[in-house]
Amino acid sequence: MPAQDPRFRAPEAHGADVALGTRYSTEKNLHPGARARPKIMQTISRDTARRNRPPAGRRARALLPVLGGLLLSVAAGEALVRLAATSLPGVRLLAEPLGTRRDEPQTFAELQHAYRDHVVPFREWNGFRCNSLGFHDVEFRREKAPGTLRIVALGDSFAYGSVTYGRCYLTLAEALLVLDSGDSGATAARAVEIDNLGVPASGIADYRVVWQLVGRDLAPDLVVVTLYLGNDPRDFADATRFGGPRRPWQSSWLLTFLRRSATLAAERWRVRRSDRTTPPAPPGDATQERAAPAAWTEDDRAVFSDEAFAGIQALELEMLARPGAALRGPGWDAFLAALAGLVDAVARDGVPVALALAPSRLQVHASELAAVAARARVPLEDLDPDLPQQRIAAFAAERGVPLVDLTPALRRAAATDGALYQRNDTHWNVRGNAVAGIELARRLVELGVVPPATARR
Numbered sequence: 324m325p326a327q328d329p330r331f332r333a334p335e336a337h338g339a340d341v342a343l344g345t346r347y348s349t350e351k352n353l354h355p356g357a358r359a360r361p362k363i364m365q366t367i368s369r370d371t372a373r374r375n376r377p378p379a380g381r382r383a384r385a386l387l388p389v390l391g392g393l394l395l396s397v398a399a400g401e402a403l404v405r406l407a408a409t410s411l412p413g414v415r416l417l418a419e420p421l422g423t424r425r426d427e428p429q430t431f432a433e434l435q436h437a438y439r440d441h442v443v444p445f446r447e448w449n450g451f452r453c454n455s456l457g458f459h460d461v462e463f464r465r466e467k468a469p470g471t472l473r474i475v476a477l478g479d480s481f482a483y484g485s486v487t488y489g490r491c492y493l494t495l496a497e498a499l500l501v502l503d504s505g506d507s508g509a510t511a512a513r514a515v516e517i518d519n520l521g522v523p524a525s526g527i528a529d530y531r532v533v534w535q536l537v538g539r540d541l542a543p544d545l546v547v548v549t550l551y552l553g554n555d556p557r558d559f560a561d562a563t564r565f566g567g568p569r570r571p572w573q574s575s576w577l578l579t580f581l582r583r584s585a586t587l588a589a590e591r592w593r594v595r596r597s598d599r600t601t602p603p604a605p606p607g608d609a610t611q612e613r614a615a616p617a618a619w620t621e622d623d624r625a626v627f628s629d630e631a632f633a634g635i636q637a638l639e640l641e642m643l644a645r646p647g648a649a650l651r652g653p654g655w656d657a658f659l660a661a662l663a664g665l666v667d668a669v670a671r672d673g674v675p676v677a678l679a680l681a682p683s684r685l686q687v688h689a690s691e692l693a694a695v696a697a698r699a700r701v702p703l704e705d706l707d708p709d710l711p712q713q714r715i716a717a718f719a720a721e722r723g724v725p726l727v728d729l730t731p732a733l734r735r736a737a738a739t740d741g742a743l744y745q746r747n748d749t750h751w752n753v754r755g756n757a758v759a760g761i762e763l764a765r766r767l768v769e770l771g772v773v774p775p776a777t778a779r780r
Contacts, residue, residue: 401577418580441523451488459483460519474517475538477530478549481681482521485750495760526558527661531668546669546676552711553639553683556653626748636695639683648705677725677772684744687733725770732762
C-alpha cells in the first residue's frame with residue numbers, strides 16, 4: 324500500500340489544533356503548505372474583523388448618548404442634593420463642601436440664615452436655653468447701667484461653649500470679674516457683663532461679620548477674641564477656602580455627599596461590629612449602672628471615634644510645623660492679615676481689643692504630641708508646640724493688642740494628671756473651662772484691660 328501523502332491526512336491525525344486552524348506543536352513534520360495554512364487563515368480573520376469594525380468616528384458617536392446620559396444623571400443628582408440641602412440640615416451637613424464661599428451677610432436675618440445650624444433662637448444646648456438671638460447666653464440688653472463694664476466675646480465653639488452655660492469659661496470669667504469688683508447685692512450683679520457672641524464652626528472672617536452686625540450695637544467697652552490655635556490658623560492653609568482655585572470635584576455637593584455618606588456608613592458599621600463583639604456586663608456589674616459623674620468630668624464621653632479623632636489630631640499637627648519642615652503648615656501671613664482686619668474693624672468703632680489664646684491639647688500634653696507625631700511619622704524636631712503663640716504674640720506686640728495666653732495655666736493644671744479636654748475631642752471639659760475662665764479673669768485685671776473695681780464705681 325503506497326504511503327499516504329501527509330497533505331491529505333485526516334485532521335484528527337494532526338490533532339485538534341490543526342483542525343482549529345492554529346499552529347501545530349510538531350509542525351516540522353507537516354508539509355510546507357500545511358504549515359502556511361494557519362498563518363493565511365489568521366491573516367484573513369484579522370482582515371475580516373478590520374473590515375467589519377465601525378470607523379472610529381462612528382464608535383465615538385455611538386458613545387455620545389451614553390456619556391450624555393451619564394452627565395445628565397450627575398447634573399440631576401447635583402441639583403437634587405443642593406435642593407435637599409436647603410431644607411434638610413442633615414443633608415447639608417453631609418453635602419456642603421468644606422469652605423464653600425457664601426456672600427457676606429448684610430443683615431442679622433442673613434447672618435442667622437448663614438449660621439442656621441448654630442445660631443438658633445431658644446435652642447436647647449446642654450440643658451440651657453439660648454437667647455432670642457440664638458447665642459449661648461442670657462438675653463442681651465442694649466442699654467447699659469451706669470458703672471457697668473461690658474465685654475463682647477467673639478470666637479468659635481471655644482467661646483460658644485461645649486459644656487453647660489454655667490460652666491463655660493466666659494461665664495466663669497464674668498462671675499469672677501464681678502466678684503473682683505467687690506460689689507455685692509442684686510443691684511451690682513451686672514457690674515461686669517460678658518456678652519458671648521461665639522459661633523461654632525466659624526473663623527476670623529466670620530468674627531468680623533458678627534461684630535459688625537451684632538457686637539457693635541451692644542456698645543461694649545472691650546472686645547475679647549478667643550483664638551483656638553488648633554484650627555483658626557489652619558483655615559488659611561487651603562487657599563480654596565478663601566477664593567483660591569478649586570478643582571471641579573472640590574465644589575460638587577453630590578460627590579461630597581457620597582464620600583461623606585460612605586465614610587459615615589463605614590463608621591457606623593464599625594461601631595455596630597464593635598458593640599456586637601463586646602460581651603454584655605454580668606448582672607449587678609457596676610458598668611451597667613454608671614454612677615453620677617463628678618462635677619469636673621460631667622462630659623466624660625467619647626465625642627469622636629478613635630479613628631476620626633486621630634484624623635482631627637493629624638490636621639492639628641500642621642499648626643505646629645516649623646518653617647521649612649516637610650509637614651505643611653498654615654498660611655500664617657494670610658491668617659495674621661485677617662486678624663489685623665478684625666482688629667482694625669473693631670478699632671474703627673472706638674473699642675479696644677484683647678486676644679485670648681486657647682491652645683490645642685497637643686500643645687498642652689507633650690506625651691500626646693509625641694504619640695500623634697509618631698503615628699503621623701513626623702519627626703518631633705519638625706514641630707514647635709509654642710510656634711502659634713510666638714507668631715500671634717509678635718503680632719500683638721507690634722499692634723499694642725493685649726494678649727492673654729491660656730497655655731501656661733492649662734499646662735500647670737495638666738501636670739496634676741487631671742483631664743482638661745473632653746475624651747476624643749479637642750474641646751475643654753468642665754475642668755478645662757474652669758482653668759481657662761480663672762486665668763482669663765486674672766490676666767484681664769493684671770493687664771489693666773479690666774480697670775480696678777474702684778475705677779468702675
